[in-house]
Amino acid sequence: MKSNRILLLLFLAASALIPAQENKLVWKPAEPGYAYRFPQDYFNHEDYQTEWWYYTGNLKSADGRRFGFELTFFRQGVSRAPAGSKWFVNDLWMAHMALSDISGQRFYHEERLNRTGPALAGVDAQSGMVWNGNWQAHIAPQDEELRGVGDQFQFALNLTPVKPPVVHGQNGVSRKAQGEGHASHYFSLTRLITSGSIQLDGKTYTVDGTSWMDHEFFSGSMAADESGWDWLSVQLSDNTELMLYRLRHKDGSIDPFSSGSYIDGSGKATFLSVNDFSMSPKSGSATLWVSPETKAAYPIKWHVSIPRLKMAFDVTTPLKTQELTNNLGPSYWEGAIDATGSRDNAPLSGTGYLEMTGYDASRNAVIPR
Numbered sequence: 414m415k416s417n418r419i420l421l422l423l424f425l426a427a428s429a430l431i432p433a434q435e436n437k438l439v440w441k442p443a444e445p446g447y448a449y450r451f452p453q454d455y456f457n458h459e460d461y462q463t464e465w466w467y468y469t470g471n472l473k474s475a476d477g478r479r480f481g482f483e484l485t486f487f488r489q490g491v492s493r494a495p496a497g498s499k500w501f502v503n504d505l506w507m508a509h510m511a512l513s514d515i516s517g518q519r520f521y522h523e524e525r526l527n528r529t530g531p532a533l534a535g536v537d538a539q540s541g542m543v544w545n546g547n548w549q550a551h552i553a554p555q556d557e558e559l560r561g562v563g564d565q566f567q568f569a570l571n572l573t574p575v576k577p578p579v580v581h582g583q584n585g586v587s588r589k590a591q592g593e594g595h596a597s598h599y600f601s602l603t604r605l606i607t608s609g610s611i612q613l614d615g616k617t618y619t620v621d622g623t624s625w626m627d628h629e630f631f632s633g634s635m636a637a638d639e640s641g642w643d644w645l646s647v648q649l650s651d652n653t654e655l656m657l658y659r660l661r662h663k664d665g666s667i668d669p670f671s672s673g674s675y676i677d678g679s680g681k682a683t684f685l686s687v688n689d690f691s692m693s694p695k696s697g698s699a700t701l702w703v704s705p706e707t708k709a710a711y712p713i714k715w716h717v718s719i720p721r722l723k724m725a726f727d728v729t730t731p732l733k734t735q736e737l738t739n740n741l742g743p744s745y746w747e748g749a750i751d752a753t754g755s756r757d758n759a760p761l762s763g764t765g766y767l768e769m770t771g772y773d774a775s776r777n778a779v780i781p782r
């Protein structure tokens with residue numbers, strides 16, 4: 414469930430570069446019955462218009478300094494016509510990199526947009542690479558590498574999955590609304606043991622921790638009456654993981670296709686329908702963070718309850734200022750979180766990431782896809 418802000422940038426660029434007749438295309442919708450194949454599905458799906466590879470994680474250095482990080486790659490299809498030259502635009506590529514210096518209480522983020530062209534950005538299954546300039550992910554079944562070089566920070570990380578890929582949703586699709594096309598094909602690597610280095614302010618930190626990877630592809634997702642979503646992933650102290658998202662209607666109600674997945678210690682996933690869980694912001698002004706830039710009010714304290722799992726926990730963030738702003742599109746909040754609660758009366762804790770879209774009322778915060 415990732416950023417419509419980024420899609421808006423892609424659409425703006427696409428409309429400027431591609432003749433109108435080229436956009437009259439039929440892209441494949443995400444439909445039930447899709448049979449996943451690994452490792453093939455780690456890579457490109459050109460018949461679908463939108464695709465992303467999304468990495469987030471929580472890391473610590475040897476001296477206890479805590480970081481959160483993101484590295485994401487987005488592909489937006491704009492044409493399926495045969496390329497007339499190596500500069501012909503079939504796809505646009507967006508990438509986003511962020512670092513949460515939690516101990517230092519600072520947040521950094523950078524973005525880039527590239528058109529298809531000779532080695533500018535893309536995905537190559539043969540080499541296992543997804544890249545945008547010098548930001549890259551090397552994907553392999555037993556090991557992954559992330560590299561990102563920004564103006565203010567950089568990182569080099571090695572990620573090792575300890576559980577198999579988890580397919581979200583039911584019958585091969587993750588539904589986002591009623592009706593045809595409001596769905597995606599969506600899978601995750603929910604626990605990646607991570608080590609490497611982060612460079613910040615002229616200092617190199619050796620870090621380790623855990624990461625999460627999402628891969629999603631589709632040609633339409635949200636419905637016109639939906640205003641945004643709240644999504645979280647949590648890696649819990651009992652070696653289980655949880656992904657939940659709730660889709661908000663413009664009238665404030667929650668879409669019945671909101672759902673999630675619970676992953677047990679062996680890697681087995683259980684589908685969670687909207688009736689299986691509650692994910693609610695806590696009340697009171699102290700639970701909100703108001704952005705000084707956009708004036709958006711984000712709920713940064715949540716309560717999650719899953720009665721069928723005898724699980725309940727509170728979600729908080731160690732760094733409030735994890736909003737991603739942009740002059741061309743909607744702003745949204747995404748950052749590192751902590752979870753504290755219990756399962757079957759036993760203490761439970763964890764770390765993860767939370768994303769909240771559609772709270773920036775200063776502009777069209779979400780566009781239906």
